[in-house]
Amino acid sequence: MELGAPSVEDSVTLLRKAAGHKEDGVSDRASVEELVKRIGCLPLAVEQAGAYMKQKRMPANELRTLYESSTLEDVINWENSFVKYEHKSVQASFAISLQELRRVSPDAWHLLNVLAFFDPETIPLDLVAHGAERTRDRLAESLASTACATPAPEQQSSIFIRTMTKLMCKRTKPSLTNGGTNNNNGGAFDSAPVLTSKLVDLVCSKEALRDAVGNLEKLSLAQCPLGDNPPIHIHDLIQMVLLYQSAKVEQAEEYHDVAVTLLISAFKKITDIRLPQSWAECERFVPHLMSLEKHRPAKIPPSKEFMDMSQDIAEYFHERGRYNEAEALLIRVLAQREKAAGIGEDHLDTLGTVHALAEVYMDLGKYDKAEEFFGRALAGREKQIGADHRDTLGTLNGLARLRHLQHRYNDAEELYTRLLEKQKVQLGAEHLDTLGAVNGLARVYDKQSKLDDAMPFYKRVLAGNENQRGSEHPDTLAVMANLGELYRVQGKYDEAEPLLARVLRSRETQLGEEHPDTLDVGHNLASLYDDQGKYDEAETLYARVLAGEEKQLGAEHPSTLATVHNFAGLCWSQGRWEEAEELYRRALAGFEKVCGREHGDTRQAVKNLAYVYQRQGRDEEAEKLRARFREVGQQA
Structure with missing residues (x-):
């Protein structure tokens, strides 16, 4: 029968005793507990640690640090003169x-x-x-x-x-003897x-x-x-x-x-x-x-x-x-x-890491860092393998997506169009990379309110992904979510809801409820419920999405701020002006800090907050807010 290690409580008592402390002599109990857990509550190791603390006059938190440091040799080799074990270290x-x-x-x-x-x-x-x-x-x-x-x-x-x-x-050198030693080094x-x-x-x-x-x-x-x-x-x-x-x-x-x-x-x-x-x-x-x-x-x-x-x-x-x-x-x-x-620095493997880091910075909302790293990867790849290489085009695609997130839609459209022409020639119209560029261009058209241009592109990409990857592949679900959001913007709620709900269920199953992609489609479905007047469902979903984004992305991530802003819009729809004001204030402060005063999201938050002021009879505050941002626009 195997005997388990003593409990943490018993190990703490043993360490105090070995260290010469009374019951109330160790004030930082958390440090003591961390120390005994670190050494696995083994009685010999616990007593060894207490004796070391006693001789060196060292608190538990300092000894805990030693177990992680380059001075570990001093700890594991120190001979304990306070116990009678034959083996004292x-x-x-x-x-x-x-x-x-x-x-x-x-x-x-x-x-x-x-x-x-x-x-x-x-x-x-x-x-x-x-x-x-x-x-x-x-x-x-x-x-x-x-x-x-x-x-x-x-x-x-x-x-x-x-x-x-x-x-x-x-391979011709002799191997070890059965006893595990050789004559050269005794090891x-x-x-x-x-x-x-x-x-x-x-x-x-x-x-x-x-x-x-x-x-x-x-x-x-x-x-x-x-x-x-x-x-x-x-x-x-x-x-x-x-x-x-x-x-x-x-x-x-x-x-x-x-x-x-x-x-x-x-x-x-x-x-x-x-x-x-x-x-x-x-x-x-x-x-x-x-x-x-x-x-x-x-x-x-x-x-x-x-x-x-x-x-x-x-x-x-x-x-x-x-x-x-x-x-x-x-x-x-x-x-x-x-x-x-x-x-x-210029090796293709290094540039691949630079590109991967740019993608992460983009999803973290660190757009300046993403632009810097995409620029480095693009310049390096164009020099090393040419402007038309598939990896170079992959970086161009990442840069186009960044422009979209920065609301620089004309720049994004230009990059996606350029990318799409190259990919159609090199890879073919139905290649998955080509379809990815078509999807990106459709999203830009969506944001530019070119909805009639976006719709056939989304349907083409969805059909291609379903045919080549299956209906439950993450990329297929992403296109489905984009199409559902387009239907919502067009007011085609009966078509939007089943698509968005299906994507939400699939992502919850595949990715988990708190994955950023799950939260993103949850946000869109909440917006749909708001548009339909299903305010209770919208509020429940917005609250869940906001909590998840604050946890996963942080309170100042652009996606989190967008949820705060739209949650404020839900309060507006219900005439809950004080709650709407609080949320719009938070969204405006965040957008101004993260995106800048001239960003489209910042300007929209100013417009909506000013309107909330007006609805509460605070016209002077509304005008001051508009004037402050109007001055910035004139200076720009």
Whole structure:
């Protein structure tokens, strides 16, 4: 029977006792609780932490920080003179189990050191096994065709090419003895390529992997629950000790390379990160990608494949509406690509990251940043691959969409028209990229009140998407939502409502209720209810959309402000002037700050707020408001 760790409450009491504090001696209880949770409530580790606090006269919050810092070595190696355990340091307390594992199963020892670079909370062995199978296939192909040679400069950032080159040049070197040692350095480590090959064989064998995990469990170095393909758990402190030890004997780089190779190989099974049905699988990789980056040895730069995978995960964040996470990850990847050997600032991979970051900035409402990055990507791609290349046209499409969001409709129309002509020639009239440009142009016509021009374009794009992608594909639903909104503007409510309601249901199912795309169509449906006089339904939906946008996008995002503005319009429709005034004031302040005084949304908010003042008999305030913005317009 396995004994669980003590409760947080008991661990706090134990830490206070070891630290020499009375019951009321630790004022920051939250810091103490965070500390004992960080070290997993293991009694030895908790008592060790308390003794360390006592000798160093250190509060819990400072020690908690040490567990995340480069001074971790001082903590795990510090010898506790206040207890009578034979092994007084954290590292020594695990030494016997780790040494025994090395003795009984060198392969399991190597596997544990590789897994230490993954997120220790839940390590999915099925992903590791799938990555091993794909790696084995690539190893076999490369061994059959690759000669020992120095990689070209542009290939040196490839972890697989780097590993294969070592393997071809070192495959005649002796491997380790059964005891896990060699005569050269006294360590327990193969050369990295030989290690990769041996570990791949181990993980690809269900029986060998089961035996290795069994050895980890027997020695209490990992936990693996029962079930099909269960994840294993490694305690944080065991991970810390393993990472420290591998770095100390200069083995961390090789173990990290193997971990990265396995994760990247497993990730390649995901064919389209844009599709909602891929998202659950994508999410499984996220904590391990972050852990591999966090624990990447300082001496090795990220490989090209790792940067590519990081960008794919960032684009997954983007598709899920997790824009802040996407931005942070893409900024990191961009910095890495710009510094990488054989890549640099003007490389096409770098420009691809610049384009992806521009798309995220656009959806975050950071239009100035989006314009800067689209401009850089467009100039670089035109220079590197030409103005008519598909990737260059993709950036042109992004810039056209930005112009639309900036209400620069004439500029957007010009860009979409130019783009459409190029795509029809290169890709054909029914290619999905071409249909995307047609949809963009239709949206511009919609905003320019050219409704008769927009309608046939929307219908053409909808038919093309349904035929090629199916009726439930996210892009098909987007066109359906656009068509439903056009029907609403035309006053064709009976045609608009079923379309908008259908898209809302599908997006709630596929994307979730708080995804920005779900909230967007919810906003349009609320506007339809307002137009129909269904005020209760409209208010309920506006309130839900506004809460979601404030949470997901922020209170000053243009989409959030648009919802505030239209919610004010609903109050206006019902004669609720005080509520309308409050909401219009908020919308106006936001639009003026985010979009500028000359922006169309700002001017509309001024017009509506002034009207609300007038309806309340406050004509002088209304005129002052109009005059203030009239002066700005004259100056402009």
